[in-house]
Structure formats: C-alpha cells, structure tokens
Amino acid sequence: MACKSRVGSVGEDPTNPYDAKIVLHFDCTEAPGQIFYHPEKPLAAQGARGKHLFSVGEKKANEQLTEAQKRGAEPGPGQEMLFPGDAPVDLSKPLLSPWELAxxxxxxxxxxxxxxxxxxxxxxxxxxxxxxxxxxxxxxxxxxxxxxxxxxxxxxxxxxxxxxxxxxxxxxxxxxxxxxxxxxxxxxxxxxxxxxxxxxxxxxxxxxxxxxxxxxxxxxxxxxxxxxxxxxxxxxxxxxxxxxxxxxxxxxxxxxxxxxxxxxxxxxxxxxxxxxxxxxxxxxx
The missing domain is CATH 1.20.1250 (Growth Hormone; Chain: A;)
Known part of the structure; x- marks a missing residue:
C-alpha cells in the first residue's frame, strides 16, 4: 500500500534559478508494515551522478529534540542521501545523524x-x-x-x-x-x-x-x-x-x-x- 501524497508546491528554486523545486507531502499513518522510500525516477532523471537528500522529522537548527526522542520512545530527526543503485531506505529504522551523513x-x-x-x-x-x-x-x-x-x-x-x-x-x-x-x-x-x-x-x-x-x-x-x-x-x-x-x-x-x-x-x-x-x-x- 502506497502512502497518501499531495503536492505542496511547484516552481522555481529560490536558491538556484536554473533549477525547479517540487515539495511533496506524504501521509503514511495508514500504511501497514514497513515503509520503504526510494526516489527511483528522480534519480534516474539526474543520470549517473544523481543524488537525492531527504529528511524525516527535520527540525530547525535552534529546535531541541523532544523528551520522547531523547529517550528513544519516538524516532528522532534523520537524513539520508541516496545515489543511483542504492537500495530503498527502510523508514522504520533510524536514519543517519548529521555527522553519520558527513x-x-x-x-x-x-x-x-x-x-x-x-x-x-x-x-x-x-x-x-x-x-x-x-x-x-x-x-x-x-x-x-x-x-x-x-x-x-x-x-x-x-x-x-x-x-x-x-x-x-x-x-x-x-x-x-x-x-x-x-x-x-x-x-x-x-x-x-x-x-x-x-x-x-x-x-x-x-x-x-x-x-x-x-x-x-x-x-x-x-x-x-x-x-x-x-x-x-x-x-x-x-x-x-x-x-x-x-x-x-x-x-x-x-x-x-x-x-x-x-x-x-x-x-x-x-x-x-x-x-x-x-x-x-x-x-x-
């Protein structure tokens, strides 16, 4: 079962006028079992040197983790960068911390x-x-x-x-x-x-x-x-x-x-x- 999704915005990337920026929102609360993420088509469109960085539960730099996240009762924010040929990411497992992504x-x-x-x-x-x-x-x-x-x-x-x-x-x-x-x-x-x-x-x-x-x-x-x-x-x-x-x-x-x-x-x-x-x-x- 795929997660429900909607398009947040589509337009020019404000940081680079040569690029487009698309924001997608996913709701996976009703998806049973493990949830995997892999942007196969966007990576393929970028070619052999394609890269895709994504975040889950991302907070601003000045925001602290919740007490539940500190205890491990809730997943903390994490990121992952995918290259062409990488396996799908299991979102039920902790993602990489900033320094692990370095x-x-x-x-x-x-x-x-x-x-x-x-x-x-x-x-x-x-x-x-x-x-x-x-x-x-x-x-x-x-x-x-x-x-x-x-x-x-x-x-x-x-x-x-x-x-x-x-x-x-x-x-x-x-x-x-x-x-x-x-x-x-x-x-x-x-x-x-x-x-x-x-x-x-x-x-x-x-x-x-x-x-x-x-x-x-x-x-x-x-x-x-x-x-x-x-x-x-x-x-x-x-x-x-x-x-x-x-x-x-x-x-x-x-x-x-x-x-x-x-x-x-x-x-x-x-x-x-x-x-x-x-x-x-x-x-x-």
Whole structure:
C-alpha cells in the first residue's frame, strides 16, 4: 500500500534559478508494515551522478529534540542521501545523524571538483609555470581560504549572488589566468590571483552544495565535509599535475619548463574559458 501524497508546491528554486523545486507531502499513518522510500525516477532523471537528500522529522537548527526522542520512545530527526543503485531506505529504522551523513557530503565535494572542469582549468593554469612546491602550496592555500569563505556564506544564505553572473565571472577568471601565462612566468605572487578569484569560485562550489539540499540540523557537518571533499579533490589534482610537469621537464627539457608546453596548455585553457563564457552569456547554445 502506497502512502497518501499531495503536492505542496511547484516552481522555481529560490536558491538556484536554473533549477525547479517540487515539495511533496506524504501521509503514511495508514500504511501497514514497513515503509520503504526510494526516489527511483528522480534519480534516474539526474543520470549517473544523481543524488537525492531527504529528511524525516527535520527540525530547525535552534529546535531541541523532544523528551520522547531523547529517550528513544519516538524516532528522532534523520537524513539520508541516496545515489543511483542504492537500495530503498527502510523508514522504520533510524536514519543517519548529521555527522553519520558527513562521508556522503565529503564524496559529493570530491565529485564536484573532479567534474568541475572550469575549476580544474583555473587551477591548472595557475600552476603551469610552477617548478617548486612552495609557490604551489601558497597558491592552493590562498584559493582554499577565499573560496571557503564564500562557500560558507552562500551555503548559510548570508550572501547570495545570481548564479548567472557567478558562472560568467568564473569563465572570465579562467581566461585571465591563462592569458597571464603569456606575459609572466613568475609563480611567487600568483597566490594573489587565486585568493581574489577564489571568492568567486566559492559561490560556484556553493551551488553544488545547495543543489543537494542541506537540512538545518546538518549545516555544520555538511558544509565542513563538502568543503573538505573539494580540498581533497584539489590536492589530488595538484599531486598528479605538478610531478607530471616536473617529469616532462626532466625528460624532455633538461629540467626546465618548456615555454611551448606552457603556452600550448594556456592557449587550450583560454579557449575553453572563452567557450564557457560565450555559452553562459547566451551567444553559443
């Protein structure tokens, strides 16, 4: 027997003008036996990287559990995140607490950066001339600090910028750092670039977190875990790219960075940035 359901609202997602938001209400009081939940069709519509976060008994961050919930006489609020291929969730059993859900937000953060090709192009462009580890550490650290600030502000809905302009600004930042490679080979001061542009990229990262949906009681662990996932993905990319560039220097160019390689990669990245810019302003569909 299926639970009774009704549509609460349908319309544009106020947090993201590119998405729709549908609110459904279910009444399972008359359903006998165990109750299972699985959003098979919504997940299938999202594709292989689909995710679905849902909550049961969710309260606001400043609300406390009832005495019955503290004693275990009533189920406390919980959440679960489903991926394609996951089994249906038995709602008669306790769901995950905010911190138990953290690993899935961490995985979502890693996936977001690894499939965020514009962010990866930006990161690659600023390390193309790097031949030492310390400048790269400063570059990645500066980027982390600034984008963490705006990611937090956006996820907490303290600052909200239109995603349309954020995506355009990200494309422009990619073009800027790629073209800059043709005019300077110094990497010592490039942490200033990544620090400044990191504020914009942070809003882009936040869109990935906001699209998942963050329950009020899970804001802190979700935000921290997602951000750590993004950082882990970034560090993983740098740990692959930098040794690869140094190996190419050693084998093909007597330990020096090849200008042809740096210029060719910068031109390709700039071309990608221009393509994304034209798509985002609506010139190219």
């Amino acid at each position: 690993p899935k937000f961490f995985a979502a953060g890693v996936e977001h950066i690894m499939t965020g090709y514009d962010h990866l192009c930006f990161l690659l462009a600023v390390v193309l001339w790097a031949t030492r580890v310390w400048p790269v550490v400063k570059i990645v650290t500066a980027f982390t600090v600034s984008h963490s600030i705006t990611l937090t502000l956006a996820a907490l809905q303290l600052v909200n910028l239109p995603s349309y302009w954020v995506e355009i600004a990200i494309a422009l930042s990619i073009i800027y750092v790629a073209v800059e490679n043709f005019f300077t080979r110094k990497t010592e001061g490039r942490w200033r670039d990544t620090f400044a542009f990191g504020f914009i990229h942070g809003f882009g990262f936040a869109s990935g977190l906001i699209e998942l949906g963050v329950p009020q009681r899970a804001i802190v662990p979700a935000l921290a875990s997602f951000n750590l996932g993004v950082e882990a993905g970034q560090i993983g990319v740098v740990l692959v790219v930098l040794p690869l560039l140094m190996a190419i220097d050693k084998v093909f160019n007597k330990g020096e960075r090849s200008p042809r390689l740096a210029y060719a990669c910068s031109a390709i990245i700039a071309a990608f940035g221009m393509y994304w810019l034209l798509v985002r302003v609506g010139v190219v569909k």
